[in-house]
Amino acid sequence: MIITRYHKTETLQLTVEFLTPTFLGGADQNAELRAAPFKNLLRQWWRVAVGSRLANHTALLQAEGDLFGSVLDENQASASRVRLALTPVEGAFLLSEKGIFFGKTPHPEVKGGMAVENALYLGFGPITLKNSKRYIAPGSKANLLLSFPCEEKAHMVDLLHYIDAFGTIGSRSRNGWGSLSLSGEGFAKKDVQTFATAPVSHLVSDKQGRQYPSLLGADSKGVLCWEVDVQKGDWKATMQSLAETYMTLRTKINIKPQGLKERHLLGYPVTNHALTEWGGNNGRMPSQLRLMVKRSPDDQMVGRILHLPHCLPEDKPWKNNLGPPLDIWRSVHAHLDANKHFHRCGGTR
Incomplete structure (x- = not known):
């Protein structure tokens, strides 16, 4: 530099x-x-x-x-x-x-469990069924x-x-x-553990938080960032791990029957589950979860899932229909902590 x-x-x-x-x-x-x-x-x-x-x-x-x-x-x-x-x-x-492919994962909500292309699941738009x-x-x-x-x-x-x-x-x-x-x-x-953080309970709280990302979040187990190691610097294997984990995480969060459900808080729109009060298919609320492939301080290629927490917009009518957002996010964190392939950044591998 x-x-x-x-x-x-x-x-x-x-x-x-x-x-x-x-x-x-x-x-x-x-x-x-x-x-x-x-x-x-x-x-x-x-x-x-x-x-x-x-x-x-x-x-x-x-x-x-x-x-x-x-x-x-x-x-x-x-x-x-x-x-x-x-x-x-x-x-x-x-x-x-060149076409982009890195395996398929069964999606329980697509034709009763149809396997979908991981690249298409993560990249629909610039990636289509035929090309990219x-x-x-x-x-x-x-x-x-x-x-x-x-x-x-x-x-x-x-x-x-x-x-x-x-x-x-x-x-x-x-x-x-x-x-x-x-x-x-x-x-x-x-190192991820050296970045400034604030308790996730503060960042998603109406009284203390902000409606935009302003700090990394943390809980008693550390920074809200999970990491998977991939051998030989294989970006496709890394993206496959991210796709499989993200698909499993999302489909485990409540979405049925129709109407406002917990999964909407992870990001909007949700395919086949549009909400009129949120703008139908034109409404937008970006996900607080971010997937990425990175180089660690020891120059190894890793996959990361980051929760960058903030308050939900006040114009979204979620307060009277769902429980506290923190409870939903804690269930997401617990799911990631239980994944044997991932570990908290800086945690035990």
């Missing part, structure tokens, strides 16, 4: 390694290396790295706009003070259109040049550690696609 100074600006040079197929859509919805999604990735994890230090959502938006630029209105428009440039590493960057969109191939690398105000150095380095440990990018990135790893001179990977 090379640091230079020029007119009160710091510059970091890093290498981005793509660990799973990455769907960064261009104008034709096929992949290309673009700066805009990386700018969004920086903003997303800046909110987690810095969010808990700011009083509320309004203060967060103001600080984010001051650093990354804002177009809220004519009086508040400002240019970003963060600049980045991405260039492919010559000989180590490839766009591919063009993607950045796993193993591809790009150079990242990042410039920002000197006074923001600590926050920027902090958020880069979040991205390296938990960040994914592009279409279906919450399901493990677009997983990436950062490296560079002076950039050391951070």
Whole structure:
């Protein structure tokens, strides 16, 4: 990681390694290396790295706009003070259109237990029954040049550690696609157990929590992040483990009969279980669970499931129909703790 100074600006040079197929859509919805999604990735994890230090959502938006630029209105428009440039590493960057397959898993709610393609389950949209969109191939690398105000150095380095440990990018990135790893001179990977956390009971509480991710969550067993080791750096085997675990977890959460059920709190919409009061099939509430493939501090490829907790939006009519969200999330955590293939990050293997 090379640091230079020029007119009160710091510059970091890093290498981005793509660990799973990455769907960064261009104008034709096929992949290309673009700066805009990386700018969004920086903003997303800046909110987690810095969010808990700011009083509320309004203060967060103001600080984010001051650093990354804002177009809220004519009086508040400002240019970003963060600049980045991405260039492919010559000989180590490839766009591919090859089909993506890594096994099938029986889904109990599809035709009485029909086996479904794991890749399709995690990537429906860019991946279809017949083919997939063009993607950045796993193993591809790009150079990242990042410039920002000197006074923001600590926050920027902090958020880069979040991205390296938990960040994914592009279409279906919450399901493990677009997983990436950062490296560079002076950039050391951070152990998951060393990140700042808050009790999950506080983060999902109406009185104490916020309706956006602002910190990692933890309980008595540690950070709400589970990990599976995969031999020989096989991203397909890692994604297969994630798909099987995620499918089993979701189908064990109550969804029948029709109406608002516990599984809706894991993310919305739910296939074949739309709610009129939540906007039907057009409603959206992103899942707090994030799947990813990462490189551990000892440079081994691992799969991770992260619960990034926050309060539910107040406009969702869940309060009078279901029990406390924390109870539902505790059942999810218990299911993951009981999975013999996964362990808490930093826990016993």
